[in-house]
Amino acid sequence: MVTEPRPTTRSGAGPTDAALVVAARAGELWAQEALYQRYARMVLALSQRILAGRDDADDLSQDAFVYAFTRLDTLQNPQAFHAWLRSIVVRTASKRLRRQRLLTRLGLRRNDPIEPDTMISSEAPVDVAVELRHVYSLMAKLPPEEHVALVLRRVEGMELLEIADEMKLSLATVKRRLASAEARLSRATTKRGQV
Amino acid sequence: MTEPSGSPLSKYVRVDVSPARVARVWAGVSSQLERAPSGRRRWLYRGALATALAGVAAFGAFKAVSDHQARSAWQKAALETAGDAMAVGLDDGSRLELAAHTKVRVVGNDPQSMALDLDHGRVDCDITPRPGRHFAVAAAGVVVRVKGTKFGVELAPGRDRVNVDVERGLVEVSWQDGAQHRDLAAGERWSIDLQHPEATAPASEASAKVAEGPALAPAEASADAPAGASDGAKGSTTAPHPPREAAAGARELLDLGNAARRAGDAAGAARAYEELLTLHPTDGRAGLAAFELGRLKMDRLGDVPGAIQALQKAVMMAPGAGFREDAMARLVDAYARKGALERCRSARSAYLSSYPGGVHASAVSRQCQGR
Numbered sequence: 001m002v003t004e005p006r007p008t009t010r011s012g013a014g015p016t017d018a019a020l021v022v023a024a025r026a027g028e029l030w031a032q033e034a035l036y037q038r039y040a041r042m043v044l045a046l047s048q049r050i051l052a053g054r055d056d057a058d059d060l061s062q063d064a065f066v067y068a069f070t071r072l073d074t075l076q077n078p079q080a081f082h083a084w085l086r087s088i089v090v091r092t093a094s095k096r097l098r099r100q101r102l103l104t105r106l107g108l109r110r111n112d113p114i115e116p117d118t119m120i121s122s123e124a125p126v127d128v129a130v131e132l133r134h135v136y137s138l139m140a141k142l143p144p145e146e147h148v149a150l151v152l153r154r155v156e157g158m159e160l161l162e163i164a165d166e167m168k169l170s171l172a173t174v175k176r177r178l179a180s181a182e183a184r185l186s187r188a189t190t191k192r193g194q195v
Numbered sequence: 196m197t198e199p200s201g202s203p204l205s206k207y208v209r210v211d212v213s214p215a216r217v218a219r220v221w222a223g224v225s226s227q228l229e230r231a232p233s234g235r236r237r238w239l240y241r242g243a244l245a246t247a248l249a250g251v252a253a254f255g256a257f258k259a260v261s262d263h264q265a266r267s268a269w270q271k272a273a274l275e276t277a278g279d280a281m282a283v284g285l286d287d288g289s290r291l292e293l294a295a296h297t298k299v300r301v302v303g304n305d306p307q308s309m310a311l312d313l314d315h316g317r318v319d320c321d322i323t324p325r326p327g328r329h330f331a332v333a334a335a336g337v338v339v340r341v342k343g344t345k346f347g348v349e350l351a352p353g354r355d356r357v358n359v360d361v362e363r364g365l366v367e368v369s370w371q372d373g374a375q376h377r378d379l380a381a382g383e384r385w386s387i388d389l390q391h392p393e394a395t396a397p398a399s400e401a402s403a404k405v406a407e408g409p410a411l412a413p414a415e416a417s418a419d420a421p422a423g424a425s426d427g428a429k430g431s432t433t434a435p436h437p438p439r440e441a442a443a444g445a446r447e448l449l450d451l452g453n454a455a456r457r458a459g460d461a462a463g464a465a466r467a468y469e470e471l472l473t474l475h476p477t478d479g480r481a482g483l484a485a486f487e488l489g490r491l492k493m494d495r496l497g498d499v500p501g502a503i504q505a506l507q508k509a510v511m512m513a514p515g516a517g518f519r520e521d522a523m524a525r526l527v528d529a530y531a532r533k534g535a536l537e538r539c540r541s542a543r544s545a546y547l548s549s550y551p552g553g554v555h556a557s558a559v560s561r562q563c564q565g566r
Contacts, residue, residue, distance in 0.1 A: 032228070036221055041212040044220065048210045058216070059457050062223040069228055103283075124207035132204055157203025 021078035024069065032069050039082065040065075043089055050093045050151050052114045052136055060096055064089045083166075090148060090166045097144035114139050134189050138181075145169075146181040153178055213554040218517035273300045276316070289330070290321040290454060294349075302333070317349035323455055323463045335389055340367040346379075360384040445471050445478035452487060461495035472508065482513025486522050493529055503529045520546075524555035531562045539563035 015023075015034070023031035043064055047057035068081075068088050075084050116136035120129050135154050139147050145167070152163045164174045274283065274291075275298040283291045293299060297316025303309060311318065313334035322330050322341045330341040334350040337357045345362040359368055361379045368385060369376035379385050452467030468488040472481055489505035492498040506529060509522040523546040530539035540563045547556060 029225075033221070033225075036224060037217075040217045040220065044212045044216065045205075045210040049205055049208045056457075058220055058223070061220050062227065065220075065224045066227045069224070119208055121207045121209045124204075128204055128207050132207060135204075155204045155208060157205065 017081040018078035087166045149177045150181040215517045215521045292319040319347040321345045337370045358386045445475035485509035
């Protein structure tokens with residue numbers, strides 16, 4: 001798994017996450033802002049990769065930080081803030097996708113198609129670009145949990161156990177969801193190949 | 196299961212983590228955190244998932260897969276809360292907030308109208324005005340039709356009283372099968388005793404009858420009316436709210452635009468931002484509204500000239516704002532898309548001289564390359 005570069009303070013030796021979490025729990029606003037500044041890029045980037053939409057990603061990032069800051073007292077190991085925050089982003093994304101899916105099916109929300117080409121960097125090698133295009137083209141058709149699991153596996157390059165941990169699911173459930181998503185991906189890829 | 200290819204693909208997914216964007220999201224986070232101590236918002240958002248689950252549970256026919264079938268199923272739907280409140284954002288940017296222990300049935304939902312029937316509890320509706328579309332909430336035969344924006348309807352637990360309060364805009368309330376009706380404006384609260392509906396003040400007479408008092412006794416604000424209704428409402432059907440902002444202010448319009456944008460209603464969001472710019476051009480939020488308007492026109496509405504106009508305003512209105520760099524870069528892109536190469540080059544120079552090491556510098560440098 002490759003994670004975002006671990007953000008640090010400008011000096012490279014700022015307060016630890018644990019120190020900031022303890023201060024933030026005590027109501028220190030500067031500590032909340034410091035944690036935000038440290039992890040905003042990671043959260044925004046992860047949100048964009050999961051949701052494949054800029055506006056939605058802003059809202060998801062905002063909701064994730066608000067959730068985290070209002071529940072800091074439930075974080076047992078303050079030094080684990082980074083992993084805990086990632087997990088919040090992932091689970092909030094699943095909830096958001098489920099809700100969007102419901103509203104779309106009820107006719108209360110438009111389902112804007114994902115445009116994979118806008119998501120792929122111009123520096124991506126051809127095979128990578130093709131794979132990303134396949135993955136993001138399939139997203140709108142996948143159930144939310146499969147969607148998230150597939151992004152974590154294919155795009156984030158995470159191990160199954162890591163995915164289970166971040167999604168707060170059992171390993172068996174993750175395997176089942178990924179198997180289903182991969183099967184759909186394979187069918188979609190074959191179909192496109194035939195066309 | 197197929198193994199993913201060797202290296203993670205994440206580094207090849209285009210993401211925008213510019214300082215302007217980071218600052219914009221922080222503004223939203225800190226604003227929500229300021230409101231967090233009340234706890235109300237927290238349980239509203241926590242209720243959002245419950246909304247989905249309650250909705251699914253209530254839709255017996257929700258196995259439908261086509262839009263048409265789903266829309267039909269929605270018409271039989273009910274949203275119900277238990278101990279938690281829940282919030283539902285609608286496609287057009289409107290928002291419903293169901294208090295705890297509330298049940299609302301959707302009795303109509305089509306492009307021309309949406310109708311809800313309040314079985315019990317309280318629903319607060321923040322409605323994005325949409326020409327040609329009607330929105331109504333019924334409660335025990337009392338119908339509240341939206342003419343403006345934000346209002347609440349409450350059916351007392353004994354089903355013997357309906358309370359309506361209007362925070363913004365205008366609604367029409369009718370009862371006795373439409374035989375009686377009246378308008379309620381922002382800041383007004385109205386209440387009806389369902390045991391004696393005939394004694395409730397009709398339409399335009401209400402203001403005068405407020406002074407008369409005793410004739411309206413059955414419909415007066417009573418002990419079970421919401422707090423704040425009683426002082427001015429003794430012996431009347433209407434009462435002023437506690438002081439509230441009656442007209443749509445800049446903050447409300449910005450919130451309205453943001454809500455519509457989040458719900459995917461680009462046109463509705465653009466209308467709210469435009470209204471903010473028209474009504475409150477000197478407000479501190481005008482620059483951000485102009486920037487959001489420019490983004491929407493460019494990315495969602497395909498209106499490049501409109502986007503240029505909005506982005507120019509954004510740049511001028513907020514010289515020190517975090518989004519200014521984004522606005523200037525987008526302006527270059529907008530001119531390029533329009534084919535206005537001279538202006539494009541001029542905007543490019545302006546960006547590069549203001550932000551020589553900016554996050555968009557390399558992309559901006561590549562713009563305006565035509566002859």
